[in-house]
Amino acid sequence: MAACLKSWGEPAFRVSQVLGWLYGHWVADWDAMTNLPQPLREKLQAEFSLQAPELARKQGSRDRTQKFLWRLNDRSLIESVLIPASPALYGEASDRHTLCVSTQVGCAYGCKFCASGLAGWKRNLRADEIVGQVIAVERWHQGEMRRVKAEGRAEENSHLALPTSRLINNLVIMGMGEPLANYDHLVKALRILNAPWGGGIGARKITVSTSGLAPQIRRLADEPLPVRLAVSLHGATDETRNRIMPVNRKHPLRELIAACEYYRRKKGRMITVEYVLIAGVNDGRDAAKALAALARRLRAKVNLIPCNKVEGLPWEHPDEKIQEQFLAALERQKVVATLRREKGHDIDAACGQLRLKTERELGGNPC
Ligand code: SAH
Ligand code: SF4
Secondary structure: OHHHHHHOOOOOHHHHHHHHHHHOOOOOOHHHOOOOOHHHHHHHHHHOOOOOOEEEEEEEOOOOOEEEEEEOOOOOEEEEEEEEOOOOOOOOOOOOEEEEOOOEEEOOOOOOOOOOOOOOEEEEOOHHHHHHHHHHHHHHHHHHHHHHHHOOOOOOOHHHOOOOOOOOOEEEEOOOOOHHHHHHHHHHHHHHHHOOOOOOOOHHHEEEEEOOOHHHHHHHHOOOOOOEEEEEOOOOOHHHHHHHOOHHHHOOHHHHHHHHHHHHHHHOOOOEEEEEEOOOOOOOHHHHHHHHHHHHHHOOEEEEEEOOOOOOOOOOOOOHHHHHHHHHHHHHOOOOEEEOOOOOHHHOOOOOHHHHHHHHHHOOOOO
16 A cells, blocks of 8 residues: 555655554544545545455353454355453453454364364455454444443443553454464464554464464464464373364374474463363363473463353363362462353354354355
8 A cells, every 4th residue: 555655646644644544543434534635535445445344243241252253255254252351361461352363264174172163164364354353343342432422321331441542452363263274364464463553462462373283383483473372282192182183183292392392482482272171081180180291391371261062062061170170280280270261151252153153043054
């Protein structure tokens, strides 16, 4: 756009004006950019789209988690989840609003417990479709603020008011899809979301989650962007991982752990290990012992996530007592661990679930 504006003979400050409207005021219309001359707005409109994904459905949870189902231009459905302030989801002191975004339509990796992989992979998201999820949520938030103000209900909705014009200050790449299988679009999107002229989200407030694509973990380690890495381990032996995560046959634990160590060394920061607790599969004493050994070796923090029930899949989370015992076993072995009491479980907030439900209601196949 900068090159285009230059070729039209426009002064350099036009670029910052446009970006200010786009990422500061979150406008969806060139005509709203009132400090640009009208003929320029028309030229820009003819050349560039400001379209973000269209809201197909939204579910709000009692804990204020909001789940958005977006429809893309080719009618594919993807999801984002907005998670309100909570203490230290990913080791941060303040994570006022975290957005979880998708990177693919469906997923090719077919983890046995996951709704996103159930109907396979359709396509990668482009960088603009990844960034567009953030833009669309910010635009939604602006609209909500205007609405409650117009209705005279701003006070009872004080949680919507913010000191800055940006709602999202934490990003987790944990929605539908395997982000590292869409590497180039992912990294381009992260650069835009991290840029001060763009999303303005600090790289240390961005967490990329992967099921274990070891070569791409190394590649990400070599990028200048110091984002956090979360590894979906879910099993601390090849036997367990092979059973529930087909990716492990391609990149077994030994290769994955070496890539994680490389990441930690290059970035000098702690990795988070995600561990979905599944009853009778990975919740026993031996599993806790093996996980503790791996976590200590990686000097990683462990996030325990009780498995979310997906309709049509047999997997269940263990009883709370067993979850607590598993946590205690890790802690006894000096591992920093948290047990996530799921947010948004009343709105199908585990990845891929709202899309699956909507497609089933519409009688179609998700892919
Ligand atoms: N593909 C990437 C990121 C998207 S999945 C990855 O696998 O890491 C984001 C997280 O949701 C992963 O840790 C995944 O294992 C977890 N997840 C998938 N299905 C789940 C379920 N039914 N219950 C709880 N967590 C689930
Ligand atoms: Fe894909 Fe991640 Fe789901 Fe596995 S857990 S199927 S990698 S989205």
